[in-house]
Amino acid sequence: MKAVRIHEFGGVEVLQLEEIEHPVPQADEILIKVYASGVNPVDWVIREGGNDFLKPILKLPLTLGWDAAGIVETVGAAVTTFKKGDEVYGVPNFPGNGSYAEFVAAKANQFALKPKNISFNEAAGVPLAAMVAWTGNFELGKLKIGQRIFIRGASGGVGSFAVQFAKAKGAYVIASASTSNIEFLQQLGADEVIDYKTQAFEDLLRDIDVVFDASPLRDEGERLKNVQVLKDGGVLVSVNIDFPFSDEVKAALDAKHATGELVGGKGTFVAAEYLKEIANLIDEGNVKVIISKIFPLEQVAEAHRESESWHVRGKLIIEVRKEQ
Structure with missing residues (x-):
């Protein structure tokens, strides 16, 4: 089968399209086409x-890609949740051998039945970003109906899901983005959108229940601004697990009796449970999957270059095979 693998770390030149053996599912795994x-x-x-968090657990050679959508080809002897022919989506083996491949074997509990009303390409844009957003909003942020959440980096893959999930659950959503993305975020349901190029959110906001920072910025000053707008007892959630909270940020949080959380810092995601609920929201029309561009497997280097620009609205997709 074809797979995109790396045998050394580096730039896009290390991405190699290769022929490798089909994976064989273990008893608790499914094989996905x-x-x-x-x-x-x-x-x-x-x-x-990798970063400081990932480096100790990475092993080469490695097949990249941790969002997958496809059809169950075979099931392991201990798997009772799926059968051959089921259409599924999930996060296979992070950070092990992933889904830039024609087939992937992964634990069944990392997958759920894919939303019925969307294509495989759209479904592949959901799992990892959506679970980060879900975990940040609800497991760590403890977001409840009627509360106010401020989402930074709201037009990206994680942020756009965070906006929609929060709105679907009855929160008041304030988002920040560049001028060109204001209308986009309003269409996703944001109640207010702050243009970070012309407006200083720290001058506009106070007493926010949850700040969800999905921005790629790793900046101490910006973190302190996030804390500044929290209410007493609020929660700051950051996606940048490789940028721990400093003593200064911790002190600022303590002064507000607030909590700081890093998504991914407390074990693994409850993949199947979250993916089922997310699929229901998509099928009910409460959440849209925003696709920016679709690339064939052979153009994975171009997809990486696009992602590295940090100016992607929604998700980039690798189409491994055409949907019939």
Whole structure:
């Protein structure tokens, strides 16, 4: 089968399209015929060698890609949740061998039945970003109906899901983005949108219940501004697990009796449970999957270059095979 693998860390030149053996599922795994894989910033972070959090657990050679949508080909002896022919989506083996491949074997509990009303390409844009957004909003942020959440980096893959999930659950959503993305975020349901190029959110906001920072910025001053707008007892959630909270930020949080959380910092995602609920929201029309561009497997380097620009609205997709 074809797969995009790396044998060393580096730039896009280390991405190699190869012929490798089909994976064989273990007893608790399913073998998936992959139709599409999403592209996430973590893909090229790992391609470059990872960060302090990931480096100790990366092993080469490695097949990249941790968003998969496809059809179950075979099931392991202990699997009772799926059968051959089921259409599924999920996060296979992070950060092990992933879904830039024609087939992937992964634990069944990392997958759920894909939303019925969307294509494989759209479904592949959901799992990892959506679970980060879900975990940030609800598991760590404890967001409740009627509360106010401020989402930074709201037009990207994680942020656009965070906006929609928060709105679907009855929160008041304030988002920040560049001028060109204001209307886009309003269409996703944001109640207010702050243009970070012309407006200083720290001068406009106070007493926010949850700040969800999905921005790629790793900046101490920006973190302190996030804390500044929190209410007493609020929650700051950041997606930048490789940028721990400093003593100064911790002190600012303590002064507000607030909590700071890093998505991914407390074990693994409850993949199947979250993916089922997310699929229901998509099928009910409460959440849209925003696709920016679709690339064939052979153009994975171009997809990585696009992702590295940090100017992607929604998700980039690798189409492994055409949907019939």
